[in-house]
Amino acid sequence: MKWYTDFFTDLANDFWRGAVQPAQTSAEVDFITGFAAPGARVLDVPCGSGRHSIELARRGHRVTGLDISADAIAHARALAPELDWRQGDLAELAGQDVVADLAICMGNSFGYLDHAGSQRFLADLASVAPILVIDYGCSAEALLPQLPGELRMSAGGVDMVAVNTYDVAGGRLLIDFTFTDGERTQRSTCVQHVYTAAELTRMLQAAGYASVDLYGDTDGGAFEVGSHRLLAVARR
Missing domain, CATH: 3.40.50.150 (Vaccinia Virus protein VP39)
Incomplete structure (x- = not known):
């Protein structure tokens, strides 16, 4: 999937x-x-x-x-x-x-x-x-010079933590997201191909x-x- x-x-x-x-x-x-x-x-x-x-x-x-x-x-x-x-x-x-x-x-x-x-x-x-x-x-030129390891933000009543990893061999940005609204928590990984x-x-x-x-x-x-x-x- x-x-x-x-x-x-x-x-x-x-x-x-x-x-x-x-x-x-x-x-x-x-x-x-x-x-x-x-x-x-x-x-x-x-x-x-x-x-x-x-x-x-x-x-x-x-x-x-x-x-x-x-x-x-x-x-x-x-x-x-x-x-x-x-x-x-x-x-x-x-x-x-x-x-x-x-x-x-x-x-x-x-x-x-x-x-x-x-x-x-x-x-x-x-x-x-x-x-x-x-x-x-x-894009590689926008992403790689300033890739943060971790980002925390709050918006829309939801707290977000994103942890970034760059897959060199695959040219992929892997982002482990955690979203929580104080009662529920969602954890998901985003995969974006970098060109x-x-x-x-x-x-x-x-x-x-x-x-x-x-x-x-x-x-x-x-x-x-x-x-x-x-x-x-x-x-x-």
């Missing part, structure tokens, strides 16, 4: 819903809409609890949100029942029968699959949308995207070693 199949339950989702401020979502959607025509069809995969999808719809876009988490989809549907919410696996995107003008993979969700799975995912996205925006916080910006660019090109631009954040600055994140914009 894939690790993310049962990772995003209510405790984890409550934490991330509380951890991300509205200003961050607004800045990310500002960045995304710079590559979308007015009223564009947008596929948000995985969409989580719908923060990007709902803001994109508010700005006039037609949005389909796909996520494997039943809790996340239920939360999103309660907030915006008029949108096209689908519970499903990003690894099975080809069976979703969706066409978009723009696809987005936000929230550091790229790299959940093994290498072959990531290649199929990108190829499926290229068949769905001519433009793709990926938010990838686990350099050049490797991701080659994967996107192999999937069918002719050009790839790399940004270091939503302000449009260039991506470089030590950037907070990698935002890749690919066009067919």
Whole structure:
């Protein structure tokens, strides 16, 4: 079973819903809409609890949100029942029968699959949308210079402890998470595959995207070693 199949339950989702401020979502959607025509069809995969999808719809876009988490989809549907919410696996995107003008993979969700799975995912996205925006916080240049061993945060009424280990041979970041709300505790391990910006660019090109631009954040600055994140914009 894939690790993310049962990772995003209510405790984890409550934490991330509380951890991300509205200003961050607004800045990310500002960045995304710079590559979308007015009223564009947008596929948000995985969409989580719908923060990007709902803001994109508010700005006039037609949005389909796909996520494997039943809790996340239920939360999103309660907030915006008029949108096209689908519970499903990003690894099975080809069976979703969706066409978009723009696809987005936000929230550091790229790299959940093994290498072959990531290649199929990108190829499926290229068949769905001519433009793709990926938010990838686990690129080697962003992650490795400042990899913390342990991180503690509290948000949404949930305390989180994350312990990081880097698998050199496998090129994987292993994160042992503990979420607790004082009564319940959830322990899960997240596995994210780490690529350099050049490797991701080659994967996107192999999937069918002719050009790839790399940004270091939503302000449009260039991506470089030590950037907070990698935002890749690919066009067919």
